[in-house]
Amino acid sequence: MSVADKKFRRRAEARPDEMLDAALAVFSEKGFAATKVEEVAQRAGVSKGTIYLYFPSKDALMEGIVRRTVAPIAEHALPDMNKFEGDPRVPIVMLVGTLCTLLSDPNSMAVPRLVLREIMNFPAIAELYRREVLAKAIPALTALVARGVASGHLRPVDPEMTVRSIIGPIVAHIALSEVFEIRPGEGLALDKMAENHLDILFYGISARRKEEQS
């Protein structure tokens, strides 16, 4: 069978993914509630009925979008952190860098944006996120900090609370930009934010008397 034949084949196996792409696009533009299934179908280039051929309900589209994104995060990104030994600041720098790289890609932003927007109306999605991402990421980060305190690399901070200090500034920066369109002038400036955030996270904002840091 030639490649040309593919044109005639229904691209059966790719369809659900295309529909999720379309749903993500339209949900992001107008919000879940304000989007009609018909619009998702049009964007995907199929008919309304075809959507329901692959997804049992409009809600299932939302869940499909999230599940597709959450799976690789939970499987790949997170497990690595648990094994880390040595100065915990190294993986923290990496984590912040990875997050910022992901977030600076508009495509990568779409799902977190959508989740941020709709999560309170989708208990199932909040639970999915909690179970698949947070329930793994937060304990891993907490343990990382705790090991850093134990090894003397970090000051005796509260590991659990310190996790809020690691991710909070990033969340705040994204939220200000995405929700309120408050940006520091020249675009997202994730680099500058990351640098300043890590600087403060590691050394604080207080001026030292005589000594240097970094």
Added chain:
Amino acid sequence: MSVADKKFRRRAEARPDEMLDAALAVFSEKGFAATKVEEVAQRAGVSKGTIYLYFPSKDALMEGIVRRTVAPIAEHALPDMNKFEGDPRVPIVMLVGTLCTLLSDPNSMAVPRLVLREIMNFPAIAELYRREVLAKAIPALTALVARGVASGHLRPVDPEMTVRSIIGPIVAHIALSEVFEIRPGEGLALDKMAENHLDILFYGISARRKEEQS
């Protein structure tokens, strides 16, 4: 004015406020979209038509809730900060303390929770918040940090980005608790969070070679 008159007037001027209370309660429980105007009316003890006597639409209820809460913040809490001179860490400690006091009161939480939940679907509310709260608070905080850097109280951090480091951990802590029900065991623990947050904000997490801090 006779007693009988009271029966008919029933503190008429308080009505809109009672309706906003009812709307806040029901919106918080079920979400804006899932709430029927009828339910707001029932909770307020009036009929559906009466709601429309005071508010032109369901959306106006949402806006009324937010506007009522935003006004005092914008008028009282924020202006004070601009005048502050001296070590900026003093007003920062105060700000964090004030926020935590407010947030530990469930009643005070209701509006921020609701705003957090619905803001993406209400451009008007996002704009209101932006204009009335953030457009005043963020520049004030930024200027505070900038003055601290200039006066030598703070290290040469980026003032704009440092604002994210000040409020981010608090936002993250609240979001984890409210959205994902992830709490550090013994309740909200806002005190512990605030203490750890300020400790890190001021001195960082890195262990020092020989000397102590704080």
Added chain:
Amino acid sequence: MSVADKKFRRRAEARPDEMLDAALAVFSEKGFAATKVEEVAQRAGVSKGTIYLYFPSKDALMEGIVRRTVAPIAEHALPDMNKFEGDPRVPIVMLVGTLCTLLSDPNSMAVPRLVLREIMNFPAIAELYRREVLAKAIPALTALVARGVASGHLRPVDPEMTVRSIIGPIVAHIALSEVFEIRPGEGLALDKMAENHLDILFYGISARRKEEQS
């Protein structure tokens, strides 16, 4: 308040009944499944939404129609039979006469016709009929026959099965007419049917040797 005012009043208390009338008419014409709620509304002179103000679903219209008809039957017609003493042929003649009078009125026919048509698709209605009508009528008739046998007025027939012989011919006559439009030429001819039915029911079709009966 004058009578003229009524014109302006919403005839609130009559509405549900008018809707049931309209539903009965349209369901009878087109069948339940083929009828749109919109059509019922139009016939009732109200909007689609108003139907749902009084009935929670399309099915509820069907149930309302039946319930409204079943109630008086169950309450009035049936209880009388239990008290009867003496020759059971008297109340049987009355019952057949009453049924035929009811059935010869096209309005009275509408509900049984509709029930006959839709009953298999409405388990709830079958159950309603069973519980409210048959569970009362059949034992009453059975007891009536049993008493007749005991008192010597009737031959030693099986009371339970004899009930089928009392009502069956009437049912068959109606079904032939309503379902297959098979009628004995000159209209429904319920009188002739009733007379012949009772004659056979009481004396059978077999010719006697010499003697007469009746």
Added chain:
Amino acid sequence: MSVADKKFRRRAEARPDEMLDAALAVFSEKGFAATKVEEVAQRAGVSKGTIYLYFPSKDALMEGIVRRTVAPIAEHALPDMNKFEGDPRVPIVMLVGTLCTLLSDPNSMAVPRLVLREIMNFPAIAELYRREVLAKAIPALTALVARGVASGHLRPVDPEMTVRSIIGPIVAHIALSEVFEIRPGEGLALDKMAENHLDILFYGISARRKEEQS
């Protein structure tokens, strides 16, 4: 013809019949309207499209079921009756017996049950039944009774109406059992019903003064 060929031919000419079997089974279980063509296909072990290869529409399945059953009745069972001479009670006993035998077989019941359930929504089927079964059976029965009256075997009853008295009790018995699940305790009890029915049909329920009957 090779064995391999058989695999491909799969008794092709039997296919439509298998589909009707499947359709009858599913329609009987769930009702015509509630049955999806897909379900009929699954039960028949073919795909949805194949159904439409043999039947132009879902309705055609219904008609096919009925037509297949009606044909032999119209051709065989009915014509015999017209030729009968002598005491008409003999063929009446036979008819009742035959009907009861047929009806006591659940498989034979399926089609009449289905027809009873759906007939009002299928004018074509009502017409089919009317034309193929009733238009032949009823005149035959009527003539049988008329001849019985003429020959003195029967009392001077109205032949047309007497037909209702012959088939009515059987119909009533079946309807009570199938529609309302009202049965005389020990199953369908068709024998007892038939015996009692014929007893009453021939001799009536009235007690005689002195003589016996049967």
Added chain:
DNA sequence: CATGAATGAGAGTTCATTCAT
């Protein structure tokens, strides 16, 4: 012959909003 992916018209139901009383 057979498949099953795709279609799209159509129906039931909800609920914000209006307005006669």
Added chain:
DNA sequence: CATGAATGAACTCTCATTCAT
């Protein structure tokens, strides 16, 4: 001022039917 009956636009979901392969 207050009511609540009435409205009807809008939306989700179903499923008989088609047709490219």
